[in-house]
Amino acid sequence: MPYAVKSLACDPSKLEGLSEKLIVGHYVSVYCNTVKRLNVIADQLSRLDLPKAPSFLINALKREELAALNSMVLHEIYFESLGGSSMPSGELIEAMQRDFGGFEPWHAAFASLARAQAGRAGWVTLAWFPRDSRLVNLAGTDLDVNLAGGYPILALDMHEHAYQMDYGMKAVGYIEAFMKNINWERVTRRYRAGSQGGAISLDFGAPEPATTVSQ
């Protein structure tokens, strides 16, 4: 199994406006199953005789692999991004000032992108863009939200499975709840790692007591 499931990095019992049942169900039913699917795809690819395999089969598996890889990573960033309530500070707020004109303009832009994604099964991310040494807000699906060379530091899941249990079709309430629960300390660590060329998978560990989920 080349891909391992990461522990649920936030404490789902302590989030304001996001129920424990919603977060744990999302983690188990979507994230854990995505990693399982990714391992099945990887196994299928490893059994393929690539020089002899038909193009349509190679293309289908590689497309599914890319979508599952992005879904895995973005879900990990999403869950790691939850569990805080404070404002960003230090180098991150300085970067927001430089690239968006401050925290409030960034917040308004990010929330607007999220509202536009409601019902579209997509993601909204804040990413470090090494080419131009700046932060950018992005919106799209598993296959097209990621910027070549970009490094996502914050991810908001706008698929209905991320909010329907608590909010029905009212995505706006979910977006507001997510924005109130951002763990800025972790987002700042991601920003620092991205802007310094670090690894995308940071070890934030599991909250105490660790959430045990059968897989």
Ligand SMILES: [Fe+2]
């Ligand atoms: Fe999701």
